Amino acid sequence: xxxxxxxxxxxxxxxxxxxxxxxxxxxxxxxxxxxxxxxxxxxxxxxxxxxxxxxxxxxxxxxxxxxxxxxxxxxxxxxxxxxxxxxxxxxxxxxxxxxxxxxxxxxxx
Amino acid sequence: xxxxxxxxxxxxxxxxxxxxxxxxxxxxxxxxxxxxxxxxxxxxxxxxxxxxxxxxxxxxxxxxxxxxxxxxxxxxxxxxxxxxxxxxxxxxxxxxxxxxxxxxxxxxx
Numbered sequence: 677x678x679x680x681x682x683x684x685x686x687x688x689x690x691x692x693x694x695x696x697x698x699x700x701x702x703x704x705x706x707x708x709x710x711x712x713x714x715x716x717x718x719x720x721x722x723x724x725x726x727x728x729x730x731x732x733x734x735x736x737x738x739x740x741x742x743x744x745x746x747x748x749x750x751x752x753x754x755x756x757x758x759x760x761x762x763x764x765x766x767x768x769x770x771x772x773x774x775x776x777x778x779x780x781x782x783x784x785x
Numbered sequence: 786x787x788x789x790x791x792x793x794x795x796x797x798x799x800x801x802x803x804x805x806x807x808x809x810x811x812x813x814x815x816x817x818x819x820x821x822x823x824x825x826x827x828x829x830x831x832x833x834x835x836x837x838x839x840x841x842x843x844x845x846x847x848x849x850x851x852x853x854x855x856x857x858x859x860x861x862x863x864x865x866x867x868x869x870x871x872x873x874x875x876x877x878x879x880x881x882x883x884x885x886x887x888x889x890x891x892x893x894x
Contacts, residue, residue: 677856677864677865677866677867677870678864678865679856679862679863679864679865680862680863681859681861681862681863682840682861682862682863683860683861684861698838698863699838699865699888701836701890701893702812702893703811703812703813704812704813704888704890706838706888727810729807729808729815731791731886733842733861747786747788750790751792752790752791752792752793752842752884753788753789753790753791754788754789754790754791754807755786755787755788756786756787756788756808757786758786761786775861777840777886779808779813779815779888781810781813784810784811
C-alpha cells in the first residue's frame with residue numbers, strides 16, 4: 677500500500693522547491709511541495725486552468741492576488757484558488773521549511 | 786475565496802467524530818475529520834467503492850486491515866487505501882484530537 681510522511685523534511689533543498697506527485701488520477705493530482713524561502717519571480721503569476729485546493733502544513737507563507745490582497749498562511753490553513761484566479765507565492769519561510777499539500781482539479785470537461 | 790484552518794480544534798467534540806466536507810466535485814471529495822478517541826465498531830469494516838487518500842495531520846491513530854496488519858499513524862503520515870481494501874479505525878487519540886484529511890476518489894467510470 678502506498679504511503680508516505682508529509683512532514684518528513686529530508687527532501688528539503690535550500691536552493692529550490694521540491695515538488696512530489698503523491699497521486700495522479702484522471703481529473704485530480706495531489707502534490708506535496710517543500711519550499712525553503714522561495715517566492716514566485718517578480719511579476720510572475722500562476723494562471724491555472726483548473727481549481728487548486730491547497731493547504732500549508734508547516735512553515736509560514738503568503739500568497740498574493742492581482743487585486744493586491746495578501747493571504748498569510750500558518751500551518752493548517754487552506755484555501756481554494758478558483759481556476760483563472762491569478763496568484764503568486766509572495767514568501768515562504770526557510771526555517772522551518774514550508775510543506776504544502778495541493779490538490780489540483782482538472783477543469784470540468 | 787473559500788478558506789479554512791485544518792488544525793483549528795474548536796469543532797472537536799469529545800463524544801463523536803466530526804466530518805466536514807471541504808470540497809466536492811465530480812469524482813473527488815475532500816473531507817476533514819476530527820476524532821477524539823473513537824474507533825470503528827467491533828467487526829465493522831469500511832469497504833469503499835473508490836480509492837481513499839488519507840493523511841493524519843494531528844494526533845495518533847491506527848488503522849487495521851483484514852490481513853491483521855496494523856498501521857500506526859503519526860502526524861503527517863498518509864496512506865492510499867485502494868478501493869475494496871477493507872479497513873477499520875482501530876484507535877484514535879483524544880488528547881490531542883486526531884485531524885484527518887481524506888481525499889475520496891470515485892471509481893473510474
